[in-house]
Amino acid sequence: MKMSTKGRYAVRILLSIARYQKNGPVPKKIIAAEEGISADYIEQIIVPLKNDGLCVGIRGVKGGFKLAKDPADITVYDILAASEGVMKMVDCDQLDCAGRDKNQCATRPVWEGASRVLQEFFEKITLKDLVDRATEYEKTSAASYSI
Amino acid sequence: MKMSTKGRYAVRILLSIARYQKNGPVPKKIIAAEEGISADYIEQIIVPLKNDGLCVGIRGVKGGFKLAKDPADITVYDILAASEGVMKMVDCDQLDCAGRDKNQCATRPVWEGASRVLQEFFEKITLKDLVDRATEYEKTSAASYSI
DNA sequence: TAGAAACCCAATAAAACTGATAAGGAATAA
């Protein structure tokens, strides 16, 4: 029932990109410094995010990452689904239901309902919401990465 | 974001006990056969459930397990909390928020909200609900363990 | 056309967790 750090990092990485991309592509070195994640590890985490069309990498000098869509069009669910796969709390096939038919398994609706509830929650939060909140927080403290 | 089998097994084990305890304590051998979990593994899973006062073990011949409360007073959340610990999707202390103050972490409310939503969902489902559903299912098929 | 900046890709590995097994001990009913 724990979220892996990969999922959390994925959200934070895209949040960083969202916040700083107005100055051009955000290099992973900046993200690393900003979020306290090693630059090498960021690469690994960002691969599925690119594959799912959430961000793009731009090579060469002055390269970096930028979002592939508007932050308001990227939900936390999109990010977690890309990073951790479809949101299913249990992979419940026939074998999993103690040999019963899956439609006869009394606990199955519990896990399906939980997955659904969670998905709906994450779908309501967009990257823009997080950017706004981060900006709000920053008003009361010093900005870290500017221009 | 996956539920471990331990949590699922815990629910199924208590559900088995709830359903069959009217004939006296339910021995783990029966639970094992019923749920397709090895008897040795059941022991391990059931320990925290006893510690949290959800069921009790009765030793000796004709022994077994029975619930410590009414099934209507045991929620799925109670079971999962006993089995897997408090429902926190991330253990977010200061260090976890990329060095920021935890009240300045823009993603923290996401994980806290998800944990809360999930907890509220599981709190709404009692063991009695599951017993009723299982009984309902059983009407359309053969009972497996009777008297 | 260097050459440096930056992303891309594959292999490796330590640590933690999961899922399970096993053996002996303690209590209880018949």
Add this chain to the structure above:
DNA sequence: TTATTCCTTATCAGTTTTATTGGGTTTCTA
């Protein structure tokens, strides 16, 4: 007293997580 059943602790292989490392490839700029 004996069979049954729970109780406790140890062990352990396999998988997943969380990275690290080391080499490529592309592209901008001078």
